[in-house]
Amino acid sequence: MSNGVKIKLSLLMVLIAAVFGIVACSEERVAVATVEEDVPLKVKFKIAEGPSYSQDIQPVFEQNCVSCHGEENAENGLKLDSYEHTMAGTRFGAVVIPGWPEASTLVYVLRRPASQEIAMPHQGKKLTPNRIKNIMYWIESGAPNN
Numbered sequence: 452m453s454n455g456v457k458i459k460l461s462l463l464m465v466l467i468a469a470v471f472g473i474v475a476c477s478e479e480r481v482a483v484a485t486v487e488e489d490v491p492l493k494v495k496f497k498i499a500e501g502p503s504y505s506q507d508i509q510p511v512f513e514q515n516c517v518s519c520h521g522e523e524n525a526e527n528g529l530k531l532d533s534y535e536h537t538m539a540g541t542r543f544g545a546v547v548i549p550g551w552p553e554a555s556t557l558v559y560v561l562r563r564p565a566s567q568e569i570a571m572p573h574q575g576k577k578l579t580p581n582r583i584k585n586i587m588y589w590i591e592s593g594a595p596n597n
């Protein structure tokens with residue numbers, strides 16, 4: 452073998468090694484991407500362990516809603532004085548759809564309703580953003596009686 456051929460051969464070997472290297476690296480990148488897709492599941496899991504109805508939600512209703520949605524006075528038939536009554540909703544139907552806060556009337560009236568007339572609490576201050584978020588997380592985690 453001449454020196455020229457030897458050099459060409461070893462160049463070829465380097466090239467083959469480089470190609471294998473790139474293939475190996477890109478396979479590694481695929482593996483990393485799969486791990487990244489796992490992250491939202493962990494967030495969901497955190498939400499599932501989220502607010503407690505008795506500790507985080509009912510007290511907010513007692514303070515802001517029960518004066519108009521309680522035993523004495525149940526506007527639209529809605530009582531927010533217990534878990535069972537909250538889930539029973541108004542005489543028109545449920546206001547909490549477990550797992551789906553955006554479609555729940557209760558969240559809609561608390562957030563940004565089209566008209567002030569349906570904003571809750573009526574004639575009162577809007578709930579703070581974290582109180583509203585806690586209610587949304589509670590509904591998203593399935594609205595459990597916890």
Ligand code: HEC
Nearest residue numbers: 515516519526527541546556557560568569571572573574
């Ligand atoms: C001052 C009285 C008052 C307070 C306080 C109040 N509401 Fe209401 N609520 C009403 C009245 C009256 C209605 C009947 C519909 C209407 O007039 O908008 C109503 C209706 C509702 C409805 C049903 C809406 C529909 O379209 O069926 C929901 C849900 C609701 N209230 C949630 C709440 C929540 C949650 C709170 C506390 C953060 C609250 N309300 C506090 C007076 C009140």
